Amino acid sequence: MPRPPITPQDERDREAVIRVQDLVVGFGERLIMKKLNLDVYRGEILGFVGPSGQGKSVLTRAILGLVPKREGTIEVFGENLDEISPQSRQEIERRWGVLFQQGALFSALTVRQNVQVPMREYLNLSERLLDELAMLKIEMVGLKPDAADKLPSELSGGMIKRAALARALSLDPEILFLDEPTSGLDPIGAGEFDDLIATLQRTLGLTVFMVTHDLDSLYTVCDRIAALGDGRIIAQGPIEAMLASDDPWVRSYFHGKRARAAMAGAA
Numbered sequence: 303m304p305r306p307p308i309t310p311q312d313e314r315d316r317e318a319v320i321r322v323q324d325l326v327v328g329f330g331e332r333l334i335m336k337k338l339n340l341d342v343y344r345g346e347i348l349g350f351v352g353p354s355g356q357g358k359s360v361l362t363r364a365i366l367g368l369v370p371k372r373e374g375t376i377e378v379f380g381e382n383l384d385e386i387s388p389q390s391r392q393e394i395e396r397r398w399g400v401l402f403q404q405g406a407l408f409s410a411l412t413v414r415q416n417v418q419v420p421m422r423e424y425l426n427l428s429e430r431l432l433d434e435l436a437m438l439k440i441e442m443v444g445l446k447p448d449a450a451d452k453l454p455s456e457l458s459g460g461m462i463k464r465a466a467l468a469r470a471l472s473l474d475p476e477i478l479f480l481d482e483p484t485s486g487l488d489p490i491g492a493g494e495f496d497d498l499i500a501t502l503q504r505t506l507g508l509t510v511f512m513v514t515h516d517l518d519s520l521y522t523v524c525d526r527i528a529a530l531g532d533g534r535i536i537a538q539g540p541i542e543a544m545l546a547s548d549d550p551w552v553r554s555y556f557h558g559k560r561a562r563a564a565m566a567g568a569a
């Protein structure tokens with residue numbers, strides 16, 4: 303089912319949990335972000351799209367502090383990340399979870415041990431509690447309990463994504479970053495993963511920042527979409543705003559054959 307549209311009044315009332323202003327990121331002489339501005343509101347699922355190689359992952363990594371910026375500010379939970387102490391930074395990092403494109407599980411650790419990695423880093427809990435919490439997360443993402451003792455190499459692609467999601471949720475984050483969560487999944491697996499994200503977002507009140515190429519995800523789970531082009535946001539808003547955009551890339555993406563199929567599926 304498509305999600306109900308957000309009205310302009312709703313938008314004004316919402317709190318930006320991530321605020322990116324005039325961001326400039328470059329590698330050597332090449333600028334990837336050219337004074338980019340973007341707000342992500344509390345409790346929304348924001349889909350972030352754009353042509354391949356334009357910098358969707360780079361923006362995600364810049365917000366996470368994994369690539370340096372040249373100019374601009376990034377605020378998370380109202381805090382300017384340049385102005386906070388290392389301790390406050392660590393506290394903010396505890397409040398977000400990240401699912402990287404390839405899952406990025408530790409191959410020598412079982413699913414349970416992978417899920418426990420952030421818990422061991424940030425929490426001081428008994429082994430029993432660590433096990434109980436890990437099983438809770440594993441169950442939450444729809445994996446069977448016996449997946450807990452499996453290594454990543456023993457899992458299907460869909461199970462790896464779920465295990466990585468369980469790890470991203472291990473510290474009960476408020477923001478979830480997802481980098482192409484449905485890539486590599488078949489359409490049914492991708493649809494199930496979308497449903498899982500929507501359910502978790504609703505039940506846990508998460509804010510989700512999702513880089514995706516998946517039109518089905520954009521139609522069915524995203525509240526708003528932001529499109530990246532030439533280092534800036536070229537269109538943003540609910541799907542209706544994308545459909546009304548006259549930017550050539552946005553038009554061809556959202557009015558193409560694949561988009562029409564996704565629209566029909568979501569209706």
Ligand SMILES: Nc1ncnc2c1ncn2[C@@H]1O[C@H](COP(=O)(O)OP(=O)(O)OP(=O)(O)O)[C@@H](O)[C@H]1O
Nearest residue numbers: 329334352353354355356357358359360361369513
């Ligand atoms: N650490 C780095 N050093 C140099 N160049 C980089 C680095 N990281 C990314 N880039 C370049 O930045 C550009 C944007 O990369 P990015 O992975 O963000 O694209 P994307 O929009 O996520 O693409 P895709 O949709 O294919 O995943 C690419 O040209 C990439 O080669």
